[in-house]
Amino acid sequence: MLEVTKESVGEIKFKEIEREVMNTSTMLRSIHVENLHSFDSKIGVTSLTTAGNNMAWVIYFRSPTMYLYNDKGEVVRSVTVGGGEGINDMAITQSGEMIVTCMDNKVSRVSKSGKVYTMIDTAPFGCYGVCETGKQEIVVCMKDKVDENHVAVYSSDGRRKVREIRGRDGQGKHLITHPYRVVQNGQDLCVVNIDSNVVCVDEGDNVRWVYDGKQAKLDESFCPLAICVDKYNNLLVNDGINDCVHYIDREGELIQVILTEEQTGLQDHWGICLDDVSGLVWVGSTLDKKVVIAKYLN
Numbered sequence: 001m002l003e004v005t006k007e008s009v010g011e012i013k014f015k016e017i018e019r020e021v022m023n024t025s026t027m028l029r030s031i032h033v034e035n036l037h038s039f040d041s042k043i044g045v046t047s048l049t050t051a052g053n054n055m056a057w058v059i060y061f062r063s064p065t066m067y068l069y070n071d072k073g074e075v076v077r078s079v080t081v082g083g084g085e086g087i088n089d090m091a092i093t094q095s096g097e098m099i100v101t102c103m104d105n106k107v108s109r110v111s112k113s114g115k116v117y118t119m120i121d122t123a124p125f126g127c128y129g130v131c132e133t134g135k136q137e138i139v140v141c142m143k144d145k146v147d148e149n150h151v152a153v154y155s156s157d158g159r160r161k162v163r164e165i166r167g168r169d170g171q172g173k174h175l176i177t178h179p180y181r182v183v184q185n186g187q188d189l190c191v192v193n194i195d196s197n198v199v200c201v202d203e204g205d206n207v208r209w210v211y212d213g214k215q216a217k218l219d220e221s222f223c224p225l226a227i228c229v230d231k232y233n234n235l236l237v238n239d240g241i242n243d244c245v246h247y248i249d250r251e252g253e254l255i256q257v258i259l260t261e262e263q264t265g266l267q268d269h270w271g272i273c274l275d276d277v278s279g280l281v282w283v284g285s286t287l288d289k290k291v292v293i294a295k296y297l298n
Contacts (some may be wrong), residue, residue: 036264037293039073045284045291047089047226048271056273056282058291062086062103071280071293081108081116089181091131099138101127107140107158119158125149129181129192137162139189141179151179151191165189167199169207175199185229185250192224198237200252209252211237216257218242226272230296238269238283245272245283259283264292 047059054071064084068077081087085104092098098110099119107120107127120127122142129141136156143149151165167176180194188208190200197212213222216239223241230236233250236258243261248254259281261267268287274280274296281296 036295037071037073038265038290039069039293041289041291044268044286044289045271046286047087048273048282048284048291049090049092050273050275050280050282051092052275052277054275054278054280056275056280057090057092057098058284059087059090059271061286064102066090066100069291071278073291079110079114079116081110082106088127089129093132094136099130099132101130101140107138109158120154122152129179131182131184133184139165139182139184141182141191143179146177149177149179150174151176151182151189163205165191165201165205167191167201167207168205175207175210176201180225181227183227183229183235185233185235188250190227190229190235192227192237194225195221195223197222198224198227198235198248198252211246211248211252211254213239213242213246215254216242216244216246218244218257222246225270228272228274230274231276236272236274236281238272240269243267243269245269259292259294264294266290266292 043060046061049057057066057068059066064082065078065080067075070076081100082102085102088101090098090100096112100108105123106118108116109119110116125142125144127140131139138154140152142152153162166174169175176191178193179191181192183190187203188200197210199210200208220241224237225240226238228236235248237246244257245259247256247258266285268285270286271284273282279296281294283292
């Protein structure tokens with residue numbers, strides 16, 4: 001089992017950054033990202049999920065154990081899922097339980113007491129990103145072959161597949177090709193096609209928009225690896241090649257590039273999560289083996 005101790009999290013660092021942002025979907029407002037902290041880890045970070053109370057769950061590369069950290073970089077709790085296979089992603093449900101996708105093609109539920117039981121076997125598909133909808137449905141990114149990849153929506157108990165999401169454009173072409181992460185935004189689902197784009201679909205599986213990162217005019221191609229949504233229904237998307245976060249509105253328009261490598265010191269942005277109550281944004285890196293925590297104020 002992976003061992004993480006308080007001594008391994010390293011020295012806390014502080015920075016201050018301020019950015020004025022025009023949100024074209026609402027009104028002029030300021031976004032302040034300040035008091036950055038960072039802590040080190042032994043293994044690269046691949047996923048983050050906020051747990052409230054200034055804490056977040058951290059998933060490491062190929063690790064079957066996920067760790068709950070506070071904002072000081074201290075391990076509060078750990079949970080091991082499965083028989084040694086790594087965890088891909090996790091989400092916290094409205095009831096406070098956890099839904100976890102693993103590399104053994106299993107989707108598991110973890111109770112508040114820490115009991116783990118398998119809900120869904122997705123074989124032959126691998127299961128990646130996961131989220132829960134407002135209707136308490138479970139949404140899972142499924143990857144096997146390009147022409148069969150899709151996002152599956154299950155009932156809350158995981159026993160029934162409600163529908164499949166493939167992202168049909170106006171010509172009937174499926175635009176969800178390599179689904180890796182997913183988040184609900186209002187009634188829409190926003191799906192990360194790894195290393196490619198973000199596709200937003202409505203409840204009828206119709207594509208509302210596609211964000212390909214070109215609006216940011218960065219040096220390298222857009223490489224989305226993680227996504228989360230704020231209380232304004234704006235999206236934060238980690239870009240693993242350009243080492244930054246694309247802050248976009250609910251219509252897929254870029255507001256601004258934030259949390260760049262120059263600001264955070266992070267390369268290879270991977271996991272990201274946001275707690276709207278505390279205003280903390282957590283960004284993880286696989287290359288630097290580090291998590292940066294920023295105060296995100298609106």
